[in-house]
Amino acid sequence: MPETTLGDLATEVRSKNAGPFWITMELFMRDAEGYRIAADETFLDEDVVAGLYRVDPGSVQIFRIPSLNVVKISYPRAVSQGSLRDRDTHAGQHHVPLAQLVVPS
């Protein structure tokens, strides 16, 4: 059976700059069951996000919002916005590693 990703269980996964110094992303889960999986701290926590994006786990903020079936993640951007090594000015494509995270079977 093919693996299921967070993106498979979501209506939308998106990322964006939040001001010049932060990146924020949201998992809009399809239903309460998808939300339960995405919001499970034993599956998705600050350390997992830090591993996906190579940032300090202490700088990662996670907001779990059951009323919207949303998990929101924010962290300071590692590369200065618009600088020589910034390849995503609006950080609009940074959700992909999160969306492709395989959920526990």
Add this chain to the structure above:
Amino acid sequence: MTSENADPVSILVPSGMLGAGFPEETITRGIALGADVIAVDGGSTDSGPYYLGASKPKTTAAAVARDLRLLLRAAAGAGIPLIVGSCGTSGTDDGVDWVAEIVAGLLAEEGLSMKVARIYSEQRAADLKEPLEAGRIHPLPPLGDLDGATLEDCTHIVAMMGHEPIAEALSAGAQVVLAGRATDTANAAAYALLKGMPAGPTWHAAKIVECGGQCTTNPRMGGVFATIDRAGFTIEPLDESAACTPISVAAHMLYETANPYLMREPDGTLDVRDAVYTALDERRVRVEGSRFHHAEQHTIKLEGARITGYETMSFSAIRDPLILKDIEGWASLMHVVFTQRVEQTLGLTMEEYDYDLRLYGYNAVLSELDPSTDPPREVGVMLLVRATDQALATAVAKVANPLMLHLPAQDMDYLPSLAFPGSPAEVERGAAYEFVLNHAVDSLTPTAMFRTEMGEMHDA
């Protein structure tokens, strides 16, 4: 300022950005619904440091004029004020003057007479030395303490105004307010606060409407209309086929915010943790329970950008599977040969220039964060060079040119020719900038850092 008997205030927001365009019906419908004020954001830092650093607008004058013509006509016709925040993208003094010039031209063309206020928010580094030395400038995460040299390095510094300077201009009779850098919410909040609406619902409504139709089920269709009263606010889309739902409205608090519950404004903090979103019907949402905690110390956030160098770009492309099967090996060889050639020909070491080699179609966007390693079908190779001046950056990029054209795969015993998309190969990008300020000033008064110029009525 809050008053018990004040009438509700209705805000028409045509779009998330002046110059982005909106259907004409958005305005006629908003006016018919009884708008008391039109508010629109003219700027943002979202597109990076160039627009502040160079003090240039992101939008083109024709697009801004097209939107403003409709907004000025509507405001004049209905006798309601028009407020534009963060003029000219970054809100520098040039940006305010640029929009003011467009407005003056349109008023003359349309035969309208309106009193225009310009609020300038640009700061001189020298003027910020005193608060810096007095310990009145504090870093906001993730940045650290500020030093005077960083201020001096900035080509432009703006202070983000809250609602107060805008409300003051409206009180003084302004019918059109063109504000320099302002918080995204200040332009929509100012009139309602002036008319005595409570801060909680007002700031929350202002946040929800700041991106226009983004809080609706069809973000591409026109603007939104919010009515603020003593107990909360009601919001609806101006396009009749679109809808606001409790989810679409609540979800907008997530957009471009690091924290979805608490949002700092100069005057305090919006707190939506207890906000309740209720559908009034199929396309209108009622929001109650928003709170605002007034801060003991009013603060003004600074934004500043400095030049990091000058950039030249070169771009070529690879389609041959014999190279693409080990594109990482090709890139490694490029790094070695390129840096050697720069040292041989220009005598430059890596300390004197910098570059980024990006493999578009392979992993340029996410680089080492990319979860996929699938072989690409074609790859665009972008070489971005930065040096202390433009001529040097271009010289470095030209040294790479034969390699961008002929560098073989590591196991090839002949020279391939790669696909340049055009001639010339190099594109000079001019000065490159970075944001260096994310600091808040303990303000002496909410308006002290801003300068308002009240224009005369234009004669019809």
